Amino acid sequence: MALTNDTTTLLVIGGGPGGYVAAIRAGQLGIPTVLVEGADLGGTCLNIGCIPSKALIHAADTFHQAAHLAHESPLGIRAGAPTIDVAQTVAWKDGIVKRLTGGVGALLKKNGVKVVRGWARILDGKTVEVAQGDDTLRIRCEHLLLATGSVPVELPFLPFGGAVVSSTEALAPATLPGHLVVVGAGYIGLELGIAYRKLGARVTVVEAAGRVLPAYDDEFAKPVAASLERLGIAVHLESSVLGPAADGRGVRMKNGGGEDTVLEADRVLVAVGRRPRTDGYGLESLLLDMNGRFVRIDNQCRTSMRNVWAIGDLTGEPMLAHRAMAQGEMVAEIVAGKRRHFTPAAIPAVCFTDPEVVVAGMTPQQAAQLGVECIAASFPFAANGRALTLEAPDGFVRVVARKADHVIVGWQAVGAGVSELAAAFGQSIEMGAQLEDVAGTIHAHPTLGEAVQEAALRALGHALHV
Numbered sequence: 001m002a003l004t005n006d007t008t009t010l011l012v013i014g015g016g017p018g019g020y021v022a023a024i025r026a027g028q029l030g031i032p033t034v035l036v037e038g039a040d041l042g043g044t045c046l047n048i049g050c051i052p053s054k055a056l057i058h059a060a061d062t063f064h065q066a067a068h069l070a071h072e073s074p075l076g077i078r079a080g081a082p083t084i085d086v087a088q089t090v091a092w093k094d095g096i097v098k099r100l101t102g103g104v105g106a107l108l109k110k111n112g113v114k115v116v117r118g119w120a121r122i123l124d125g126k127t128v129e130v131a132q133g134d135d136t137l138r139i140r141c142e143h144l145l146l147a148t149g150s151v152p153v154e155l156p157f158l159p160f161g162g163a164v165v166s167s168t169e170a171l172a173p174a175t176l177p178g179h180l181v182v183v184g185a186g187y188i189g190l191e192l193g194i195a196y197r198k199l200g201a202r203v204t205v206v207e208a209a210g211r212v213l214p215a216y217d218d219e220f221a222k223p224v225a226a227s228l229e230r231l232g233i234a235v236h237l238e239s240s241v242l243g244p245a246a247d248g249r250g251v252r253m254k255n256g257g258g259e260d261t262v263l264e265a266d267r268v269l270v271a272v273g274r275r276p277r278t279d280g281y282g283l284e285s286l287l288l289d290m291n292g293r294f295v296r297i298d299n300q301c302r303t304s305m306r307n308v309w310a311i312g313d314l315t316g317e318p319m320l321a322h323r324a325m326a327q328g329e330m331v332a333e334i335v336a337g338k339r340r341h342f343t344p345a346a347i348p349a350v351c352f353t354d355p356e357v358v359v360a361g362m363t364p365q366q367a368a369q370l371g372v373e374c375i376a377a378s379f380p381f382a383a384n385g386r387a388l389t390l391e392a393p394d395g396f397v398r399v400v401a402r403k404a405d406h407v408i409v410g411w412q413a414v415g416a417g418v419s420e421l422a423a424a425f426g427q428s429i430e431m432g433a434q435l436e437d438v439a440g441t442i443h444a445h446p447t448l449g450e451a452v453q454e455a456a457l458r459a460l461g462h463a464l465h466v
Contacts, residue, residue: 001135002136005137006137006140008139008141009031009335010022011035011141012033012036013144013147017042018149018325019311020041022329027113033114051097052172055092063198066079086173086175122286125307143309146310147328148276149313150274150275150312150314151274152274152275158251167192176201179250179266181265183206185213186213187351188271192271204236204265205235207239209238213353213357217359219398224353227394236256238255240253276316278295286308289303291316297309311328345361346430347360348426355392355415355416357412359410359411361409364400366410375401375402375435375459376398376399379397379463380396381448383454394415394416396414397455406436408433421452435460436460438453439453450465
C-alpha cells in the first residue's frame with residue numbers, strides 16, 4: 001500500500017449542491033481547493049433527489065394528462081389510451097442527471113478544483129485520508145469544509161431491502177408496482193405517491209399525524225388532501241406501521257381506531273424524513289459541538305473548531321439544496337477574506353405535490369407566535385384568467401405583512417405551477433418590499449403572477465378582481 005501526501009488551502013468533503021458550489025466559488029476566487037467525493041458529483045439532489053424526482057413527476061403528469069384525454073375532456077381533445085415504457089422513462093431521467101452531473105464536473109475543472117474520487121476519513125481538523133484502491137492519499141488543509149449531506153431515515157422494524165424501498169430506489173423503478181404503500185405523508189412521500197398513482201399504480205398512504213403535510217399550514221394541506229381523494233389515493237391518518245406483513249407482502253398497520261390490520265402491497269416506500277450523514281468518515285474525531293444530531297454552526301457556518309466549517313443538511317433545518325448552496329458560496333468567500341454572514345430574510349420551501357405548495361417567510365400563525373402584528377390577505381386562482389385557461393382554478397396566493405409599516409414578511413401559495421413564484425416571493429422579502437411596492441408593480445397579463453399583485457392589493461383593501 002502506497003501513501004501519497006497532498007496539501008491545499010480548502011478541502012471540501014462532499015460533492016453535493018453545497019460542496020460543489022463552495023468549491024467552484026473558491027476556485028473562482030483563486031483559492032487552492034480539493035473536493036473529495038466517494039459517489040457521483042451532484043450528491044443526493046442531482047442524482048437521487050431533487051432532479052430525478054421532478055423528472056419522474058413530469059413524466060407522471062404527462063401520462064396522467066394523456067390518460068385524461070382518452071376520456072371526456074372539456075377541451076374537445078380526444079386521444080387513445082396511453083401506454084408507458086418505464087425503462088425508457090427511467091433512461092430519460094438518467095440522461096438529465098448525467099448531463100447535469102457532467103456539467104458540475106466541467107465547472108469544477110474549469111475553475112481549477114482538484115476532484116478526488118473516494119471516501120474521506122477525517123484524522124483531525126487539518127488532515128483527511130482517502131482510500132483509492134490499495135493506495136491512500138493523505139491531504140493536509142488550512143480549512144476543512146464538511147458538506148456530507150443526509151440520508152433517508154430507516155425504520156428499525158421496517159428496514160430497507162427487497163420490497164421495502166427508500167426514495168432512492170423509488171426514483172429508479174424497474175417496474176411499476178400494482179399497489180404501493182407509502183409510509184409518511186410529508187412532501188417526499190406525497191410527491192412520489194402522487195407520481196406513482198398518475199403512472200397507474202394503486203397507492204395507499206399511512207401517516208401518524210392527523211393530516212397530510214403535517215409540517216405545512218392546514219390551509220395548504222387541504223387542497224392537496226382533496227387532490228389525493230380525486231386521484232383515488234387512500235390515506236390512513238393517525239395510523240402507524242408496525243412492521244412487515246407475515247408473508248412479506250405488505251405491512252401491518254394500527255389504524256386511527258386502534259385496530260390492527262394488514263395492507264397488502266407489492267412495494268413499500270418508507271418516507272419518514274432524512275437524517276444528517278454523520279457516520280463512516282471520522283466526524284467523531286473532531287469532537288465538535290452538536291445540536292442534537294446536527295453539527296452546531298454560527299451565522300458564518302463555523303463549527304466549534306477553528307477553520308472547520310459545515311454546511312447543508314449536516315447542520316440542520318431547513319434541509320434544502322438551495323440553503324446548502326448559499327452557505328457554500330458564503331464559506332468560500334469568507335475563506336477568501338470577504339466579510340459575509342448567513343442571515344437570509346427567507347428561504348423558500350417548495351412541495352412539488354399536486355397542487356404545488358410554496359412557503360417563504362412567516363405564516364400568519366408564525367407571526368402571531370412571535371408577537372408581530374400583521375395583515376394577511378389571499379387571492380384565489382379561481383379569479384385568475386391564466387389559471388382557468390390551464391384548468392387549474394384550485395388554490396390561492398397569500399401575503400403576510402407587518403401592520404405597522406406594510407413590510408412583507410411572508411408569502412405562501414398553493415396551486416398548479418406555483419413553484420415558479422418562489423423566486424419572486426424570496427426576492428420581495430429579501431429586499432424589504434412593502435405591500436405598496438408589489439401592488440404598484442405592473443404584472444404581465446395573463447399570468448399566474450397576477451395573483452401576487454392582487455394579494456398585495458387585497459391586503460391594502462382594494463383588490464381589483466375579487
